[in-house]
Amino acid sequence: MVLELKKPRPMWEIIFSTHHTDIGLLYIIASMVALFAGGGLAMAIRAELFIPGVQIFEGQADFARFFTVHGTTLLFLWLIPFGAGAGNYLIPIMVRYKDMAWPKLNAVAFWMIPPCMFLLWGGFADTTWNAYPPYSTLKAPGPAADMWIVALKLLGLSSVLGAINFTVTILKMKHPDLPLMKMSLFSWATLVTSLMIIVAIPTFAASLVMLYTDRLGVSGFFNPEMGGDPIAYQHLFWFTFHPEVYIFVLPAIGMMYEMIPTFSRKPLFSYYSGVIALIVIAVIGFGSWAHHMFAVGMSFTEKTVFMVGTLAAVPSSAMHVFNFLATMWGGRIKFAAPMLFSVGGILLFFSAGAGGVVNTAMPLDFLTHDSYWVVGHMHLFIMGTITLAFIGFIYYLFPLITGRMYDQRLAKIHFVLTFVGIALIFGVQHILGLYGMPRRVIDYLPISELIIMNQIASFGGWAIGTSFILFLYNMIKSAMFGKPADPKDPFELGKGVEYYYDYARRDPHH
Amino acid sequence: MGHGTPEWIFIGVVVAILIWVGAEAWNVEHALEYAPPNSETIRVVGQQWFWSFQHADGTQEINELHVKEGVPYRFEIVSTDVIHSFNIPDFAMLMDAVPGRVNTMWNIFDEPGEYLIECREYCGLLHQDMRARLFVEPNTGNTTATSQSESEPTISQGTGTATVIAPGGSQVGSSGTGTMRVVEPGNLTQSESSSNVRTGNTSNATTPGTGAGSANGTSAAGSSVTLSIPVGAATPGNPAYSPDPLTVSKGEVITVSNDDTAPHTVTSGASPGDADAGQLFDTSIMMPAGTADIDTSTIDPGEYTYHCTVHPFMTGTLTVQ
Known part of the structure; x- marks a missing residue:
């Protein structure tokens, strides 16, 4: 497949390259492979839940394997690598340096990802993506759970290496004429994300080692019979993975900051509030982890502290939303596909944030915890906000990467189907949770409300699946036969608007 | 009106809403946190993949829980293997059963009827079937419930030895909402004598296969x-x-x-x-x-x-x- 129009190169030259755009392209392709693989599992999950009872899967164990690999794949092989890929592609261009600070380290960080994919999919663990002990240490069947641990360990290493590279590139290799406060908000988002990765990931890396030695039986960190405590794992886990939520979402916000002013044909409303909100969330995001754990038996004081910490993280997200809306206000907006996805993302970001406030209010948490409400809430963020922004950004980068234009009509159909599907499936899942349907079950009680809502959710899920098949077709066909794009203004925004990125900078020089 | 004014107003409104949510949540949770001193204690044991309940008078029930309307109950929730989550959706009651810990929760059931008890934390092969039933019986005026004889699957437990916890040996059920006491998971359900209704002889420990x-x-x-x-x-x-x-x-x-x-x-x-x-x-x-x-x-x-x-x-x- 010819991926680049101007200077066609064989695939192997891209694969063994250390140039940042090539690595970025590899990251993006790998993450999209994970997106389609993980999404396929979701389709099977929705088919199973279409009616109560056990139909497609052999039983809960198989079902658990599917939702575990679905979650792990999409979180760690789609969201993180895509953020890294887009960053790789654009950060050196934005900070005006010839490449990443350490090109070979960059390649090493990427090439850790394919082995992780093989480990994860080869093992197909059933621990759930958060792998709470003692289930994951004492009961989960090996070698799947061990392969899961090693895969996550390597992925953590890969993202830490990538994050160090981004931080150094942005802070030390930035062009001397470019002050920090003139840097694009996408670079700011990448910088903040990288710093958060460096602080957050090592905690989980440590707990993975403890999990592994516990599985081997040589230690009892999380085993009460050997003097350990399962709750310790949950603290370590969520200390990494609540900030990880912001690590997922901040690149998406940075991408929206690229797309929304461009398609609104208007300068950004407030650059400073964007920077401040990014920095504030990076700090406060570390003070709210235990709101995932209210029901493990926390004292009233702990619950209060973490509720306040969680609520304190909301205003900075609200600042971004305000910034986006104020930028669009009065602009001559062109609703091309990237803009449609961004606006849909903002809308769902707002809804998901409101749901998050409900979750953290202590008495309501006990109503929604571990129910389908949480599934709906979390997917509204991950699918509704982050993935929508990422897909929009794929459309946005498409002319830059391939030099061709995608099929715009298909892209709009993709958006409409995806958005309707997301609203159906994840909106309904919130209500399902209030009806008391627990998450992670293969079977539910044959009550007519539950059946109807699950069927609506399944249709929503399949609408998303269909739209992503259109997306795949669009990407492959347009990359090969699409009409050549205007490198200065591929989205036909007219005079006075410059396409952001220097087209010539893509080409490798070493 | 300056460039930033609308943004400050917006942030002010958001912060005000958050403070209101937080304060209301604090109020409600504070009222819910401490069980009334006259509440009856029920011990809830979660294990793969069923619930067992032990009343204060020693009555034990499996996968069925009979309680009286209007009586405050305090639940002590423990697990013997992996983490489960004790959940009665109709009363918005949820608390994890964590091995090594005793978690507490309390409620006054105000509506007689039959309700669902389920497990909300993924616990393995039969997680979705880990359900039990809650029967709230109308209160006939006598608040000291003795549900000894009326519940069908009751297993009479000889002595109350099942609740002894290992370090220190203090009896569970004595104190507060703190959750941190460590119990020896193995000891929780093992009663010395067989507890079945139809138990005949407790003889032969046949080794597998030799029978x-x-x-x-x-x-x-x-x-x-x-x-x-x-x-x-x-x-x-x-x-x-x-x-x-x-x-x-x-x-x-x-x-x-x-x-x-x-x-x-x-x-x-x-x-x-x-x-x-x-x-x-x-x-x-x-x-x-x-x-x-x-x-x-x-x-x-x-x-x-x-x-x-x-x-x-x-x-x-x-x-x-």
Whole structure:
């Protein structure tokens, strides 16, 4: 497949390259492979839940394997690598340096990802993506759970290496004429994300080692019979993975900051509030982890502290939303596909944030915890906000990467189907949770409300699946036969608007 | 109006809403946090994959909980294996059962009826079937509930020894909402004497496999045949019952002994969902080291499948001649 129009190169030259755009392209392709693989599992999950009872899967164990690999794949092989890929592609261009600070380290960080994919999919663990002990240490069947641990360990290493590279590139290799406060908000988002990765990931890396030695039986960190405590794992886990939520979402916000002013044909409303909100969330995001754990038996004081910490993280997200809306206000907006996805993302970001406030209010948490409400809430963020922004950004980068234009009509159909599907499936899942349907079950009680809502959710899920098949077709066909794009203004925004990125900078020089 | 003014107003509104949500949540949660001093304690034990309940008077129930309307109950929730989550959706009650900890929660049930109890934390193979039923009975004026005799599947527990916790030996149920006391998970449910209703003899600890010889013979009516549930039966793939198939003559008494470390049953039918499950014979739950008898004199000759209601993948075949 010819991926680049101007200077066609064989695939192997891209694969063994250390140039940042090539690595970025590899990251993006790998993450999209994970997106389609993980999404396929979701389709099977929705088919199973279409009616109560056990139909497609052999039983809960198989079902658990599917939702575990679905979650792990999409979180760690789609969201993180895509953020890294887009960053790789654009950060050196934005900070005006010839490449990443350490090109070979960059390649090493990427090439850790394919082995992780093989480990994860080869093992197909059933621990759930958060792998709470003692289930994951004492009961989960090996070698799947061990392969899961090693895969996550390597992925953590890969993202830490990538994050160090981004931080150094942005802070030390930035062009001397470019002050920090003139840097694009996408670079700011990448910088903040990288710093958060460096602080957050090592905690989980440590707990993975403890999990592994516990599985081997040589230690009892999380085993009460050997003097350990399962709750310790949950603290370590969520200390990494609540900030990880912001690590997922901040690149998406940075991408929206690229797309929304461009398609609104208007300068950004407030650059400073964007920077401040990014920095504030990076700090406060570390003070709210235990709101995932209210029901493990926390004292009233702990619950209060973490509720306040969680609520304190909301205003900075609200600042971004305000910034986006104020930028669009009065602009001559062109609703091309990237803009449609961004606006849909903002809308769902707002809804998901409101749901998050409900979750953290202590008495309501006990109503929604571990129910389908949480599934709906979390997917509204991950699918509704982050993935929508990422897909929009794929459309946005498409002319830059391939030099061709995608099929715009298909892209709009993709958006409409995806958005309707997301609203159906994840909106309904919130209500399902209030009806008391627990998450992670293969079977539910044959009550007519539950059946109807699950069927609506399944249709929503399949609408998303269909739209992503259109997306795949669009990407492959347009990359090969699409009409050549205007490198200065591929989205036909007219005079006075410059396409952001220097087209010539893509080409490798070493 | 300056460039930033609308943004400050917006942030002010957001912060005000958040403060209101936080304050309301604090108020409600503060009122819910501490159980009334006159509340009755029910001990809830979660294990793969069923719930058992122990009342203050020593009554024990499995997968059914009978409570009185209007009486404050304080639940002490523990687990013996992995993390479960005790959840009564209709009363918005949720608390994790964590091995090594005693979590507490309280409620006054204000509406008589039958409600669902479920597990909300993924706990393995039969997580979705880990359900129990809550019966809230109308209160007839007497607030000191003694539900000893009216509940059908009650297992009378001899002494209250099951609640002893290991370090320090203090009795659970004495104090507060702090959750941190460590318990020895193994000790929670093991009562010394077998706790089954139909328990006959607590004799023979037959080692797995050796019972085969006596089973295949055609012994006389009234004599006893041993069926063992060997160690490791709770893991799928391991032998579930020994000997399997088991052949007896009509009239013989089958002595079932649970030599495993998990609770099991011997229940007629291929799976718990069958319409005739448990109609022909059912030992109900046997705790580890427990025994139960099945009298075959009422069973017509033929071949029957049976299973364990706790672990439906455990099946066996019984042939009555």
